[in-house]
Amino acid sequence: MIESIKGTRDILPPESELWRSAEAVARGIFAKSGYGEIRTPIIEDSALFIRGVGKDTDIIQKQMYSFTDQGQRNICLRPEATASVVRAYIEHNLHKTESIVKLFYCGTMYRSEKPQAGRQREFTQIGVEVLGSYSPYSDCEIIVLLDDILKALHVGDYQFKINSLGCEKDKEKFKGYLKQSIKKDVKKMCEDCQRRYASNILRILDCKNEQCRTILESLDIKHDYLCEECAADFNKITDTLKNENINFKKDPFLVRGLDYYTKVVFEVTAKGLGSQDAIAAGGRYNNLVKELGGPQTGACGFAIGVERLMAVAACDKIYQEKPLDLFLVCMNDKASQEAFYILHKLRLRGISCDMDYSTKSLKAQMRYADKIKAGFVIVIGENELTSRQGMLKNMKTGDQKQITLDKIAESLC
Ligand SMILES: [Zn+2]
Ligand SMILES: [Zn+2]
Incomplete structure (x- = not known):
């Protein structure tokens, strides 16, 4: 018997009906906020993600499904959608037609990870990207949108974690501070962190190794590396989220796994999922469009992990069974x-x-x-x-x- 590939899974009725309902709820919310759907190919040039996501990320180092096709092209199954959306934004000159482009997507992504509860090799993401805006209210909009979706799907116990990495300059300052403060302990850290110390020090902050965590928790991280503008934007965003009654807390350790983030990043965790408890994450990435060959463009977005979302959403509350007439x-x-x-x-x-x-x-x-x-x-x-x-x-x-x-x-x- 031929079985489905490890890390992939079939979704059968009636479960597929719950998925359809959840997607319909998200689509309805996106439509009301002026987001249009984008559908990008599942296969892309591997270079897109190597440049976009960053060479020293786990995704590129360990998780990409890439292969050489008959034409000797280096192709991969998309590990995430943001780089694809940005590629499409540049390729179709969307920056020339509209000042702000608001897009959403829903589709499968691929990462060659060890399958475990809440982690699949083929997984589904629903997400949005706002391109062409530097406004902190765009950050607020996507966070509120995400919150609306979670509420509409009756997700019980969840919380936003939010942090600001600052602009490129602030990020460098912060990296310098980290380098200084970890220097004496770096030999005691895990192998990955020792490598990251030289290549991508911010990634050390989300290391799960116990020894590394102890060292990190002794650090006194304040947001004083933020420049005036970044600090003001961060305040505007947290004030707005307070006004909107969003359940969030500031987390100075939150950096997200991808290189392209600048300024505000966020993550949503939900109870009842074990160690893989992040159901959605996102942030601002003001350099990615330029990095991929377009003009300097302010942008932000998020992605929801639908498999994990389905594990905590009470979809049966929104799904109305429709038996045959x-x-x-x-x-x-x-x-x-x-x-x-x-x-x-x-x-x-x-x-x-x-x-x-x-x-x-x-x-x-x-x-x-x-x-x-x-x-x-x-x-x-x-x-x-x-x-x-x-x-x-x-x-x-x-x-x-x-x-x-x-x-x-x-x-x-
Ligand atoms: Zn700044
Ligand atoms: Zn470590």
């Missing part, structure tokens, strides 16, 4: 032929209906109609075919009424 019970092959004809006509008129395809017994077919909670049932046999009349049974009340086979639609309305 009608089930046709067929007593013989001729009845099946007639039922098939009736079914198609009814479906075209917007009535949901189905029939039995396996010539089960009358009792078995009735039991099935009951199980799928069909609203009405009609039995078609020899007599019904001759008289063109049948009994329409209301499965809720048990009431029956005689109807004409050619007028089932009218009888159901």
Whole structure:
């Protein structure tokens, strides 16, 4: 037997219906805030992510699904969507047509990680990107949007963590401070951190190693590396979030795993997920468009991990089960032929209906109609075919009424 690839998973009905409902909720919220959908390819030039995400990130070092295709091109399955959206933004000259471009996406991403609870090799993200805005109110907008989605999906216990890395200059200052303060302890840190110390010191801050954590927690990190403008923007954002009653706390250790972030970054964690408790994350990335060949452009966005979201969302509260309107019970092959004809006509008129395809017994077919909670049932046999009349049974009340086979639609309305 051929099985699905490790780290991937099938989503079957009725679970897929819950997913569809959750996506519909997000889409509705995006539409009300002026976001349009972008669909980018799953395969991209590997160079896009090496340049965009950063060489010394785990994604590029360990997790990219890349391969050389028949044309000797270096291609990969997208590990995230922001770099793709930015590529599309530049490629289609969107910066020349609109001053601010607000986009959302929903799709699968790929990372070759060790599969564990809450971590898959193929996973789904819903996210937004705002391109062309330096305004702190764009940061506020996406955070409030994300909060609206979590509330609408009845996610219980969650919290935003928020931090400002500052602009490029501030980031350098902060890196310098970290280098100084960790210097004497760096030999005691894990191998990864020793490497990061030289190549990408900010990444040390989110190391999960216990020894590293102890060293980090002794550091006194204040936001005094922020320049006046970055500090003012950070204050505007936290004030606005307070006004909007967003449950957040400042976390000076929050840096996010990707190189492209500048200024404000945030993450949402939810209770009940174990160690992989981040359900969404995002931030501002004012240098990425330029890095990928476009003009200097202010931008921010977030992505939600849909698998984890589904684990904590009470989707059943928003998903309304819609059973079939009608089930046709067929007593013989001729009845099946007639039922098939009736079914198609009814479906075209917007009535949901189905029939039995396996010539089960009358009792078995009735039991099935009951199980799928069909609203009405009609039995078609020899007599019904001759008289063109049948009994329409209301499965809720048990009431029956005689109807004409050619007028089932009218009888159901
Ligand atoms: Zn600054
Ligand atoms: Zn470490």
